[in-house]
Amino acid sequence: MKCVHQTADRTTAQLLRGALESEGIAIVVQGEDLAGAAGELPVGASALYRVCIVDDEQLPRAARLTRGWLDDHAAALAAEPWVCAHCGERHDPQFRSCWRCGAEAE
Ligand SMILES: [Zn+2]
Numbered sequence: 001m002k003c004v005h006q007t008a009d010r011t012t013a014q015l016l017r018g019a020l021e022s023e024g025i026a027i028v029v030q031g032e033d034l035a036g037a038a039g040e041l042p043v044g045a046s047a048l049y050r051v052c053i054v055d056d057e058q059l060p061r062a063a064r065l066t067r068g069w070l071d072d073h074a075a076a077l078a079a080e081p082w083v084c085a086h087c088g089e090r091h092d093p094q095f096r097s098c099w100r101c102g103a104e105a106e
Pocket residue numbers: 084085086087088089098099100101102103
């Protein structure tokens with residue numbers, strides 16, 4: 001089993017798995033079971049998730065898709081939620097205008 005990406009961020013691992021599975025590539029996220037025990041981990045410990053492909057023959061394609069996906073999502077993943085300057089509504093970074101008052105994100 002080959003791993004195409006590793007991350008400490010569970011959401012990233014799951015989103016990447018979804019993206020690759022939608023391309024017909026079977027994915028196993030290793031380390032996922034650590035999340036269930038997260039409350040018991042010592043303070044400061046961080047889980048590490050590995051996104052791995054089941055069929056090694058898909059590695060070249062999976063690696064290429066992973067690079068493209070990471071490029072596309074790097075900005076969004078790094079973005080913080082924003083607060084509308086007009087009405088104070090809070091939004092996730094993928095929304096670029098306020099759903100309440102229609103103001104654009106700054
Ligand atoms: Zn607003």
